[in-house]
Amino acid sequence: MEEKRIGVYVCWCGTNIAKMVDVEGVAEEVGKLPDVVVSKNYKYMCSDPGQELIIKDIKEHNLNRVVVSACSPRIHELTFRKALTNAGLNPYMFEMANIREQVSWVHTDRKEATKKAKSLVTAAVARVAWHEALDKRKVDINPASMIIGGGISGLSAALEIADAGKQVYLIEKEARLGGHIADVDLTFPYMVPAAQILGPKIKRAENHPNIEVFKEAVIEEIFGYVGNFNAEIKANGSESRSLEFGNIIVATGLKPFDPSSVDLHGYGKLPNVVTSIEFEKMLQSGKIETRDGKEPKNIAIIHCVGSRNNDYHEYCSRTCCMLGLKYANQIKTALPETHVYEIYADMRSFGKGCEELYDATAKRKVMFLNFDQREGIPQITKANPGDCCEMLIDMKERLSNTQIEVPADMVVLLVGMEAREDAKEVAHHVGVSKCGNDFFIERHPKLDPVATTTDGVYIVGSCQGPKDITDSVAQARAAVARVLAAICQESGEVEVTPAVVNEDICCGCQTCVNVCPYTAISYDEEKNVSVVNEVLCKGCGTCGSACPTGAIRSRHFTDHQILSQIKGLMRTEMQEV
């Protein structure tokens, strides 16, 4: 076996890591580990000089393995793998230890953080010692694409790809295309009717020769990899169809927050407390009226329902403020005498034309009342029979610092957006990760916002996080650019990670045959061993963990690699015992 020569590079990430971790100490300590030939620290490893440092050392010190201890491998693993390739090393002879997201950003004790960083780097060194050179495989890219979700994002993407002359399979769960926008009256900030935006798109999509629309569709299964996906789709209750395509755009959208759980707002109990969804319907019908058909004299619009509140969702739903302003304008236009109260926590009118709409709304005698989420949310109660209104909203107005009662005949709750209940199912089908709020996670929040960690799978629109139409369409078109680029190249590289069977050890127990989700394993009766079909195998590793003999290995995730990593991680702990 060749001598192992490992180079370790500890990144400061400016002050991001260095402020909480003694990077010099870590580099020095790790330098003492067996097989470590050089161990250095540097301000920005991902910068060009940082990468150059690695390349120079590989050549000068004859390194054959490299560890970079910096940020998450999701951000820069590819960067450093490329550096290895440039230096003539196989890119898989690399391991990354994440001491930023997993250490410096989450700890407050410098000594403990430094200790943890040492453990993580030691683990990476122990693992990289067992790394093996792996190749990439060239695969043809099927020019067809599957788009999951027929809302504004999915429609925009579908039309753009279809217009470029490529086949699109557009999968919609509901009986109609259009998604949530179909239930919207006017759009902010320019008050363009949603139907005007959506209608032509739906019509075009349904009649486009390159788009096949599946409504009331259920995805039974998706398997394969970039360029070569297969899916079983059942639409309209008919027989399931097999589709083949090369890329997937996930545009599954969102679900409005259900305010029933917010007791103080009385939704579901007070008849004239309605959600923004219900109010849109009212606007679409052209009649703003209470349940008993009266014209409301006072309408209150409550912001941040289910959003920016630790009891519900911590995040901002991004569209509700503008929606609230849009409502105030629509109400003032339809019912000029009606008092409108915007009961808001913070007004967030960012974006082109949005602050202008805020300003214009303020000039229309709309009353803006501010509340502090930390001090509780406005409470809605039924007014007394003698009162001039149907309901009273009890709140502490922050700017005047007074407890006030706001009269209301109708209350509109600006409900936030949340991830759909079937997000988990979709994530499983296409192999994307979800954040804590169940929105799908992009490959890089800034530099790669529509790709995912699964090659060939893109996320657009509100399935990635709350978004307005403008941003959703921009994302959809960004994803299309990526998909068309892949199609243009006609072929792409995939990681070769199919499982391998060591025939000297495999005993033919066939435990692996049934566990393979891709039916890639069969049993060779003559040799009494299992055989992996490399074309079907996706390298998921299920067989490797099921194999009781250790005969099946998942490349780059072998038992030796993982166990060495664990031992490395526990090294300091073990010494202390």
Place this chain on the structure above:
Amino acid sequence: MEATDKNAKPKIKMAVYWGSACGGCCVSVLDVHEKLFDVVAAADLVFWPIALDIKYKDVEAMADQEIDLTLYNGAVRNSENEHLAHLLRQKTKILVAYGSCAHMGGIPGLGNFHDRETIFERVYDTTESTVNPDKVRPQTETKMKEGILELPEFYNDVRSLDQVVDVDYYLPGCPPQTERLVEVFMAIVTGAELPPKGSVVGALEKSLCDECNRKKTDNKTIKEFHRPIDIQDDGETCFLEQGVICMGPATRGGCGARCIEGNAPCRGCYGPPADAPDPGAKMMSAIGTMIDSNEEEEILKIVDQIDDPAGTFYRFSLPGSIIRRKIL
């Protein structure tokens, strides 16, 4: 006679020692039957407590590396086992961890599901046949008027031999198959090329299923686990496919599948194949994939049917496995 032949190769010096063991390994050495003549023709047994009256001090008096081959059986449970492990390592050229206990801890290794205190409590206080009102416990030193009496110290952990001293080879089994011992022994005395240090010898690369003659299919789906006594074994179908836990897939072959031939599932005494460092974990992962349900409650019910899972999956391998012991 061969023994008086002046041209005959000089005899090798051989020792057999039992650490924390049941005696079965020593008996397996005797089980060579008539081959014993070949053994004594080629080797002088210089130390073998079960058969010969040779004292520890006699071993201590030997020169370093004077013994050519030591078969150390048994786990390391107490200070006496440990002392002899070090002593024999010093005096021996080729030290073989002989049998499951020396190899991975074996049955005594199940003591690592407890600690010294809980074991003493059970043995000296709570067993149904114990009367010990003064709570007397074994002491390493007891002062009597005649002098100090000593007992080995009972350790908290059971260890495999290689967790105490450097081991040259492992010959697994509970006990090892005598034929395998003879093969290994003859290889050493005839000066055949020996495998790399640290190898498992006298066993196969492949796991037991490879030499098991039962019918195996990919139909390993289990709705119900059974103990062997609970089923009407058809004598032909893979035990796992009948819902009986058989450690065969996670166990090295080489025993000749003798338990299976006797219609009993494999218990795992030959230890894991080369690339499966933790047979218990490997087998649990495999069993996990066989459970035929996706409902959490049903899965729990099915898993509950496994009698003594820790003892089943780690019957012979607890100290030598990754988890080593239960933390109490």
